Amino acid sequence: MKELSDLININRLNALAGDLVRIPSINPPGNVEACVDRLMKLFERHGVHGRVVSKFEGKPNFVAELGHGSPVLLWNGHLDVVTAGEEKWEHDPFGGAIKDGFLWGRGSVDMKGSVSSMAEAFLMLAESGRELKGTLKMTAVSDEENFGVAGTRLLADEGEVKADFAIVGEPTNLGVEVVQRGIMWFDIIAHGKTSHGARPHLGINAIENMVEVVKILKDRLSPLLKERSHPLLSPPCISITMFHGGEKVNVIPDYCKLSGDRRIIPGEKEEDVRREIEEVVREYRTDENRLEFNVQKLVLPTETSSDHPLVQTLLKNIERVTGEKKNIAGKDAGTDAYIINAQLGVPTVMFGPGDFRLSHRPNEHIPLEDMAQAAKIHYLTALNMLGVGL
Numbered sequence: 001m002k003e004l005s006d007l008i009n010i011n012r013l014n015a016l017a018g019d020l021v022r023i024p025s026i027n028p029p030g031n032v033e034a035c036v037d038r039l040m041k042l043f044e045r046h047g048v049h050g051r052v053v054s055k056f057e058g059k060p061n062f063v064a065e066l067g068h069g070s071p072v073l074l075w076n077g078h079l080d081v082v083t084a085g086e087e088k089w090e091h092d093p094f095g096g097a098i099k100d101g102f103l104w105g106r107g108s109v110d111m112k113g114s115v116s117s118m119a120e121a122f123l124m125l126a127e128s129g130r131e132l133k134g135t136l137k138m139t140a141v142s143d144e145e146n147f148g149v150a151g152t153r154l155l156a157d158e159g160e161v162k163a164d165f166a167i168v169g170e171p172t173n174l175g176v177e178v179v180q181r182g183i184m185w186f187d188i189i190a191h192g193k194t195s196h197g198a199r200p201h202l203g204i205n206a207i208e209n210m211v212e213v214v215k216i217l218k219d220r221l222s223p224l225l226k227e228r229s230h231p232l233l234s235p236p237c238i239s240i241t242m243f244h245g246g247e248k249v250n251v252i253p254d255y256c257k258l259s260g261d262r263r264i265i266p267g268e269k270e271e272d273v274r275r276e277i278e279e280v281v282r283e284y285r286t287d288e289n290r291l292e293f294n295v296q297k298l299v300l301p302t303e304t305s306s307d308h309p310l311v312q313t314l315l316k317n318i319e320r321v322t323g324e325k326k327n328i329a330g331k332d333a334g335t336d337a338y339i340i341n342a343q344l345g346v347p348t349v350m351f352g353p354g355d356f357r358l359s360h361r362p363n364e365h366i367p368l369e370d371m372a373q374a375a376k377i378h379y380l381t382a383l384n385m386l387g388v389g390l
């Protein structure tokens with residue numbers, strides 16, 4: 001068998017990652033056409049026919065398969081990125097600079113470096129000439145950063161992420177994450193009555209009433225959440241993230257709206273998560289002080305058993321390639337594993353190169369060495385999971 005170091009094409013891997021970072025696929029609007037085009041051409045050049053699955057303008061998804069039949073191993077990664085922000089970067093966030101063994105730029109960690117590792121591993125497998133006993137399916141998607149419908153959501157609707165097991169390539173520092181927290185996004189709206197600023201007693205001040213609700217959420221619910229725990233995750237939490245109200249400085253406001261972000265751990269039930277906020281709202285709701293509570297989005301936590309063969313195979317191959325023993329971990333933030341695992345029931349883990357703590361921050365950068373190691377680990381794991389042996 002050819003050595004892994006002979007199979008991997010480091011230049012091809014680094015060139016892809018650099019080129020993807022140079023495409024500013026910031027979401028919103030999240031146009032990833034050029035990224036998908038780059039992948040299509042690369043795969044085509046190496047004799048692999050990729051496909052584009054798309055329903056929304058500027059938001060195509062790349063799909064490629066190797067082998068056929070079951071089982072199916074799915075690789076999933078996203079091509080959109082968040083804004084570079086206002087702060088000045090050491091290197092141009094969309095310059096794709098390669099310096100001192102790192103690739104610099106927005107999306108290098110989250111997660112164009114990881115998508116490039118998957119693409120490289122895919123091409124290594126295609127070039128190895130080994131026949132897989134099953135199907136390897138790679139999906140590089142749009143619309144992840146804003147929880148949108150054009151990416152993995154669309155692929156799920158089209159039956160494109162049906163699989164027996166899946167790896168979501170979010171950055172894990174080459175560790176394996178088997179659990180992620182769930183999310184509830186909600187609004188609370190207060191309706192009051194306007195009056196002149198000189199006669200506040202004739203009106204109902206929606207902002208002042210809403211502030212009381214916020215106080216209870218922070219003083220009563222927050223401490224309660226901090227007491228709950230999971231061995232691999234931070235405790236659940238609640239944050240008020242948007243607050244709007246008032247139209248004129250001398251008018252008592254009759255409308256106030258806040259939006260909040262609640263993170264959920266396994267063991268917390270959907271109805272309880274809703275009820276805890278509903279109860280606070282009900283406590284303050286009167287005929288005069290009308291309060292509404294609406295859930296905008298709710299996804300439950302996902303969890304895959306650490307005994308699952310995919311987890312154990314990844315751990316073994318991580319040690320083989322890096323020489324390091326890794327422990328399993330959990331992810332506090334959300335990923336497309338929600339759709340693949342929580343909604344479709346596909347056992348899913350997160351594994352990828354790069355330090356998650358650099359995601360969404362200035363001076364995001366990823367070690368090139370980690371990208372190469374991730375490609376080798378993916379290669380070996382696909383061979384193991386698809387029954388080829390080594």
Ligand SMILES: [Zn+2]
Pocket residue numbers: 078110111144170
């Ligand atoms: Zn991400």
